[in-house]
Amino acid sequence: MAVFFALCFTILASACAASTAAETEGDPGVVDVTIDEELGRQLFEKQRSSKIVFSDTISGSGNRSEGCDFEYTKTENYYRVYVENTGDAPFTVKVLKDDASGTVQAGPVTVQPGDKHWFDKKGDTSLLGSKNRYVEINPVKGQPFEAFVRVRIASSNADLS
Structure with missing residues (x-):
């Protein structure tokens, strides 16, 4: 069961990483995550009320x-x-x-x-x-x-x- 869970987690993690991140050319172990500017503004700007x-x-x-x-x-x-x-x-x-x-x-x-x-x-x-x-x-x-x-x-x- 633990092996099955680890396998599912690995597949899911790699799928998510592929859709939102790209590996850096110099170091294949480092993932560069790019956030859209508008999304970043929404995440970090104080919500107006x-x-x-x-x-x-x-x-x-x-x-x-x-x-x-x-x-x-x-x-x-x-x-x-x-x-x-x-x-x-x-x-x-x-x-x-x-x-x-x-x-x-x-x-x-x-x-x-x-x-x-x-x-x-x-x-x-x-x-x-x-x-x-x-x-x-x-x-x-x-x-x-x-x-x-x-x-x-x-x-x-x-x-x-």
Whole structure:
């Protein structure tokens, strides 16, 4: 049985070596393994990960601001707020710390109909720092608005892409 196993292992090993490696010309006992560049990048590059924590349409009649809140984590403390104006009137957008009465973290920016804007930010990771943010959309001149908003969080800025 041991002889059979050794024979099977030898055949399998030589078949695998023949398909993925070639012997070096100078030393017949040395096998040169070549890995495709793309495969190597996939094997050794840190896998990117991010998650969407909010994705919805926010609309308003034009007489007050509307918004949404989101939370990032200590390990996923980079965030992207993407806003697309899907309505017929401009609006302003900003990101606030904690809630609608918090300090401004990004913006305000006016987004025209059909335009898009996004903010990429790194959140506070201190133990006492708030991990809550509020996306506020304000009407311009009391006009009704409609915005598609998506918020993505990640462990690095590169992972937001």
